[in-house]
Amino acid sequence: MHYRKLGTTEVDVSIIGLGAEHLEHSSLDTITSVVDATLDGGVNYIDLFMASPDVRDNFGIALKNRRQRVMIAGHLGATLKNGQYSRSRDKDLCEHYFNDLLSRLQTDYIDILMLHYIDEPDDYERVFDPEDGLLALALRLQKEGKARLLGMSSHRVPVSLQAVNSGYIDLLMFPVNPATDTLPGDIAIEAAFQASAYQQSHAETSMASRSELYHTCAARGVGIVAMKPYAAGWLFTKGNPSSIVLTPVQCLNYALSQPGVCTVVPGCRTANEVKTALAYLEATDSEKDFSAIDTNSIWKLQGSCMYCNHCLPCPVSIDIAAVTRLADTARYAGYTRTTKEYEALPVQASACTECGMCTERCPFNVDVVCNMKRAAAIFGR
Ligand code: SF4
Numbered sequence: 001m002h003y004r005k006l007g008t009t010e011v012d013v014s015i016i017g018l019g020a021e022h023l024e025h026s027s028l029d030t031i032t033s034v035v036d037a038t039l040d041g042g043v044n045y046i047d048l049f050m051a052s053p054d055v056r057d058n059f060g061i062a063l064k065n066r067r068q069r070v071m072i073a074g075h076l077g078a079t080l081k082n083g084q085y086s087r088s089r090d091k092d093l094c095e096h097y098f099n100d101l102l103s104r105l106q107t108d109y110i111d112i113l114m115l116h117y118i119d120e121p122d123d124y125e126r127v128f129d130p131e132d133g134l135l136a137l138a139l140r141l142q143k144e145g146k147a148r149l150l151g152m153s154s155h156r157v158p159v160s161l162q163a164v165n166s167g168y169i170d171l172l173m174f175p176v177n178p179a180t181d182t183l184p185g186d187i188a189i190e191a192a193f194q195a196s197a198y199q200q201s202h203a204e205t206s207m208a209s210r211s212e213l214y215h216t217c218a219a220r221g222v223g224i225v226a227m228k229p230y231a232a233g234w235l236f237t238k239g240n241p242s243s244i245v246l247t248p249v250q251c252l253n254y255a256l257s258q259p260g261v262c263t264v265v266p267g268c269r270t271a272n273e274v275k276t277a278l279a280y281l282e283a284t285d286s287e288k289d290f291s292a293i294d295t296n297s298i299w300k301l302q303g304s305c306m307y308c309n310h311c312l313p314c315p316v317s318i319d320i321a322a323v324t325r326l327a328d329t330a331r332y333a334g335y336t337r338t339t340k341e342y343e344a345l346p347v348q349a350s351a352c353t354e355c356g357m358c359t360e361r362c363p364f365n366v367d368v369v370c371n372m373k374r375a376a377a378i379f380g381r
């Protein structure tokens with residue numbers, strides 16, 4: 001397993017995590033086998049947003065005596081109404097479900113407390129009221145030692161940017177995949193399933209807004225927990241609305257290549273699906289190469305670096321994707337962190353000989369030589 005820093009903390013998080021959404025109605029045996037495969041693979045991050053008692057109980061049993069090996073993200077705002085999932089902003093009800101989570105998981109703390117599913121501006125204002133919103137409850141639980149880090153889950157760019165810039169959250173849980181990344185930042189997640197949403201007329205603005213969010217997270221040290229990396233699995237299927245077809249490994253690499261992403265949490269139903277995700281760790285560069293996203297002409301046209309490294313090898317061993325990503329992030333705040341990461345690269349952009357081999361290989365028409373010069377100018381070498 002490879003690990004990255006969790007936001008600005010010194011905590012190491014596995015780059016592959018587990019989204020437990022699809023296990024809500026699974027048996028104890030299934031959940032235990034998934035947890036076994038997860039922990040055996042070195043995964044140390046599980047997102048458990050659901051409020052159903054059975055799934056909470058089953059995870060509690062499956063994690064017994066190994067709770068310390070994993071970080072658990074629980075969600076404040078995910079509750080039940082008449083036995084069905086329901087979003088709530090009622091502080092008493094949310095605290096009841098939070099305490100229920102602790103008790104069923106047989107633990108006395110949650111590693112990451114996510115303010116759950118905030119997409120609308122008025123909902124953001126209500127939840128992020130530090131005196132009276134769910135945020136006030138989250139801060140109290142944190143003060144009491146029942147929650148360690150704070151996060152927010154969302155599907156839309158505008159409120160996510162507000163939260164990231166608020167200084168309150170350590171993590172942002174956000175969908176990251178090459179299909180939804182072409183959609184407008186304020187689109188409802190349900191629209192991603194309709195072919196009519198994928199239009200070139202708005203693609204450039206859409207991509208710019210999502211790119212701004214990812215780079216802002218990277219610059220401010222807010223870690224992105226990338227959810228929905230497979231776009232609900234339809235990125236594996238020909239004829240899906242986005243026209244992009246990729247393997248699980250390619251999808252995971254896409255998410256992990258975006259700025260700010262510290263872990264990706266594919267939803268897994270079985271131990272085999274966990275192993276499919278963990279295959280990323282053994283995959284070759286060509287198996288990880290996601291440049292096939294250019295089957296969606298929106299990607300082909302846009303001319304910005306997608307950090308895919310399809311242009312390698314570079315004769316002087318520049319990691320072109322990493323250099324370009326850091327130079328792009330430097331446009332936003334947070335130069336110190338970005339410079340530190342740049343200095344840690346084995347080869348800097350100033351080593352570029354302008355041979356042009358990378359530009360010939362880039363499927364996205366990126367002027368790599370220009371990007372290397374820009375990076376060298378920004379970082380001074
Ligand atoms: S320059 Fe092109 S091929 Fe290289 S990382 Fe960027 S998008 Fe990928």
Ligand code: SF4
Pocket residue numbers: 313314315316317318320351352353354355356357358359368369372
């Ligand atoms: S142009 Fe520069 S970055 Fe591209 S392959 Fe040649 S040396 Fe490497």
